[in-house]
Amino acid sequence: MSKKNKPANSAPKPPVQEQQTKLPELPEDDFDMLDFDDDPLSATGVSRKSLVIFFLIDTSGSMKGTKMGELNTVMEELIPEIRRVGEADTEVKIAVLTFSTGVKWMYAEPIAIEEFEWQRLTASGVTSMGEAFKELSMRMSRNSFLNSPSLSFAPVIFLMTDGYPSDDYKEGLEALSSNSWYKFGLKAALGIGNEANDDMLAEFTGSKDTVVHAYSGNQLAQMIKIVAVTASQIGSKSMTLADQNEQELSDEDVYASKQKMLGQQIQELVSKNESDDVSFDSGW
């Protein structure tokens, strides 16, 4: 570089061309009145803040019969309900991971709730829950399932199982525990029937408050809906990032509050919905 090119101390000020447009001052409801019809850029859609709901579902042989039949039915009914739950400014996506002798995703990546169609599951094999935890940990990443440029709420992770894992679930849980999406995610679990171990499920969710149990077909339907709908509502809620003294809260504080709220609401709803059904295992 020649001496001539070295920057002078008093550099000339070029005119900086700068423009700024304020949003049109229209009431919220009238925003749709703006004419975007002739927008050549509309071919690429606008993405809202997204929430991915992960369902981890045990499809081992012990789920065969009434349990799986009931679960398929309730999941088909649940999808339209979750569609209504997402706040208008939240894009809800669903990802379903099943585990038995191996693990399998229902779709290759999370699907927008508007386009999601439940594919009926069948049951067979053993309960590879540890493998499912590892698979989930690998996919919950910006380089994989959570790669959308748009901002994301921490995911909702809902585990459903009727038995004890047949593999080393602790090893899988250890891998999952190091994943930040898991740490900040809203976690809930449903034990189905007498064999499911609530203590183990609480290890997954981090709290007994977010573990529920179903002993009958009716309870199964109720519990899935209570947990999934409540978690979706809380998960898609934008919480204030400041406390009462206007001190900024950390992400950890926000997600701890959400997890606590989830536990409280689930327990409240569960106690309201306690039914007199016949014990489940006699009915399965």
Add this chain to the structure above:
Amino acid sequence: MFNGFCHSVMGASHEKRGIVCQDASAFKVGEGFAVAVVADGHGSKKHFRSNIGSKCAAEAAVETIETFFADPDAFDASFKEDHKWLIRKLEKYVIYLWNEKTMAHLKENPVTIDEKHLFEHKDFIEIPESSYYGTTLVVAVAARGYTFGFQIGDGSLVAVFEDGETSQIIDYEESNPANITASMCNAMAIAMFDSFYVKDKRLLCFCISTDGLYTSFGSDYDFLDYHTIIAGQLPNIEAFLPSLKNNLVKRSHYGTEDDISLSCIYDPELVVSANETVKAKILDNKRKAAERKAKLLNK
């Protein structure tokens, strides 16, 4: 040689919270160069003057490029000799100018009681003065036969080539040091810059944007296709600009509600001569998007 435009829209969430636009954008076409700049003020509590900081950054970047290109032949020669050294020199000079500008602003406009009132005294005195003005900065320069740029903090650089292909020059990645907490106000700012250099490829246009634009998309494919559509509209820039501005408002309102800035420099002759190719590419992108969706839904 090149032409350009820039535009900033205020984020819907900022308007709701009564916060001013934290973004700044600029472009300048001079002899032997065209430069596009965007800056995104951090906007959080301790960066309470980041709207000023982003403007200072945009001005500092344009002034730096204009100053260094005072003799474009000499600049070209120096660049070809050692582009890494020269880009580093530009980054240092931008930091120097930004610090001068922000500190001059602070001298003329001391911190007010209202600004101090937001903090406990012990917390306030811990904040370095330059942090009041914290901002990101993205700079792209098209010169004669080559293109380069540098970036500190998040933001996107997309090049559209004459065959309609697009490339996100510096990947938007959380693990990229330039994209995490990097800021012009950091004492180690010079170590936080990322840069690029492209030679021997003809550019239709170069668009740089603040992260409010990127985060309004559902996929990287959509984000890149958006830029191909922009390139296809550049021959009719006067008719296109109102649509683009409207689209940015829409993206802010329905997307993540953040401020959005876009600054673009383009080759006015090439955008005309390559327009048919670009239009074919836009149709091809649309077809591929439909195929991807069908595959995902197993249809």
